[in-house]
Amino acid sequence: MVELEKCLYRCVNCGWEKTLNTGFYAHCPKCKHILVISYEELETKNLKSTLPGIWRYSSFLPEFRVKPSLGEGGTPVRRGKKLEKKLGLAKLFLKDETKNPTGAFTDRGAALITAFSLHNSFQSITSITGGNIAASLATYCAAFGVEFTAIFRAPVDLEKLYMITACGGYVTSDPKNSRGFIVKPSNPFLVEGYKTISFEIHEYSKRLPDVIIAPVGHGSLTYALWKGFEELGEVGLITRKPFLVGVEVGKTRTAEDGATEEKKCSFISSELSVPQPAWRNALKEIVSKGEACLINVSDEEVVEGLRLLAAFEGLLVETASATAVSGLIKALNNGIIRKNQSIMLVVTGSGLKNPRTFIRILEKRFIDTCENELNRPSRISIEILNMLSEGSLHGYKIWKKLYTKGYNITLQAVYYHLKRLEEIGLIRRIVTRPRKTYVITRDGLEFLKNIL
Incomplete structure (x- = not known):
């Protein structure tokens, strides 16, 4: 391992440097740009050791007291x-x-973040992202006794949120709830x-x-x-x-x-x-x-x-x-x-x-297949036209009405139907604050009249 006295924060913009044993710097104090970790000298040509996980490459990593690993790395x-x-x-x-371990490369970065936190006696870690980084950190924090908070911003990835809460992490949208070591995507240990x-x-x-x-x-x-x-x-x-x-x-x-x-x-x-x-x-x-x-x-x-x-x-x-x-x-x-x-x-x-992404993709392909083969709006599109024939509605309200009628469809798919209906001139969109509403056109009414 490289001793912390020989590990440096280095600014990619102005070249500012500081040794790692002086604490953590989120960005360059001189020009506010991103920092990377550099080493005064990499003395060894021995690439790997017998340590677990990514720590087998310890001769190219900072020397921390604790080397947390859940078996990350070593992927084929x-x-x-x-x-x-x-x-x-x-x-x-x-x-x-x-x-x-969690099905993503971000576990490698989570091992380093957790090691730095434990070395510096941080009791908690906060991730300013709700994606794979947060899911990995939540897993490592649970395994090594560190509290974890994730700051989620839209769009929320529900699967990652479930992983974080299952591991005992705290999820919030308010950055004021950040605690302990704050991890941003620019963190050099990642x-x-x-x-x-x-x-x-x-x-x-x-x-x-x-x-x-x-x-x-x-x-x-x-x-x-x-x-x-x-x-x-x-x-x-x-x-x-x-x-x-x-x-x-x-x-x-x-x-x-x-x-x-x-x-x-x-x-x-x-x-x-x-x-x-x-x-x-x-x-x-x-x-x-x-x-x-x-x-x-x-x-x-x-x-x-x-x-x-x-x-x-x-x-x-x-x-x-x-x-x-x-x-x-x-x-x-x-x-x-x-x-x-x-x-x-x-x-x-x-x-x-x-998996929700695959559901959205398959829904879109199914809709395309139905409409292309029949050369006409699908059954759900016709249901939407019927609703709009009774008055203007916004997308969320249409989705709720479809749900009560027994249609198991995502909100994203509803907006796809609306887009297709608008493209072929059967409905039009009216932009009103705070929502966009949709109304049926004369062509849409004529279409309904002909098929009913």
């Missing part, structure tokens, strides 16, 4: 032969992070945990892949992969780094011409719907070096990625994981990478943690 790398053949690739590998994926890829591979593709939410995973390979190069264990492709869901790039725009929110991937990625400046640095690139994919492309991983590799993954497949296809089509290169996808999380 396997050949994706069927998908490889489907896409006409030379070699495709899958780094399967769904095998972590990156230190995630970088162990790079160590495992090096350890398990006879030859490093040419390209590694990973999802981008806040960007910590992509940066961590780069940092891990950078440190392996510093001690002479590798002579080249894989090219990294980070995949976002939305309209704009995190790093493009030095500017950052807000990303469009995703319908199906709440984990990646991040308006302002915390690690954007760090990503800009490695993109500018030509060692990585960022590409954007649509919700429709993500759904196709989900289908391909399930149908060809038997992997039911979270939507965030599926972006790696979507990004692979787009990078090939855009000439960013080549089919004769060896490529690895980082599969970040299990789909069993987010």
Whole structure:
């Protein structure tokens, strides 16, 4: 392990440094930018030890008194032969992070966060996010006797909320309830945990892949992969780094011409719907070096990625994981990478943690099938038209009325029906505060008259 006196907080913007044994810094005190952990010297070429979990790579991690582990890390790398053949690739590998204790790569970061908290005698941890990071932290806090609070913001991922409350965590939407060690997506110890994926890829591979593709939410995973390979190069264990492709869901790039725009929110991937990625400046640095690139994919492309991983590799993954497949296809089509290169996808999380997304996707496909085959609105759409023929309604009220009539349908699906009916001119939307209401058009009334 690296002694804390030789571990430094370092600002990615101005270069400010401070040793880890002086406490915790959430951001650079000089310029307010993000901090990373750097080491005065990585003296050893021995990559692994006999310690459990990610602590087997202790020679590349800070030395904490307690090394909490639930068996995170050690996830398999396997050949994706069927998908490889489907896409006409030379070699495709899958780094399967769904095998972590909570089914996501974030367990690696949770182990480091918990270690730092216990080392500094924090009695509680608060996560300013309600996604996989919070679910992982809740699990580790429960196992190692630390109180946990999660600050949830919309949209709420119910499956993660259930995991947190089951582990005894406290859930709130009010940041004033934060207690103890505050963990934001910009926390540098998350990156230190995630970088162990790079160590495992090096350890398990006879030859490093040419390209590694990973999802981008806040960007910590992509940066961590780069940092891990950078440190392996510093001690002479590798002579080249894989090219990294980070995949976002939305309209704009995190790093493009030095500017950052807000990303469009995703319908199906709440984990990646991040308006302002915390690690954007760090990503800009490695993109500018030509060692990585960022590409954007649509919700429709993500759904196709989900289908391909399930149908060809038997992997039911979270939507965030599926972006790696979507990004692979787009990078090939855009000439960013080549089919004769060896490529690895980082599969970040299990789909069993987010079944509601699959329900929404299947509902949408069922609606599309019904309407396309019949070339007319579905039974539920006709029911909505009947309701609106009696007066204007907002979406939530329509959903409640459908529910009382015995239709087991999500609110999201109701809005999809409304959108389709509006597109074909049978209803129109009226924007009134605080809600949007819908009214039936003359064409809608005529349609009802003809079918009833």
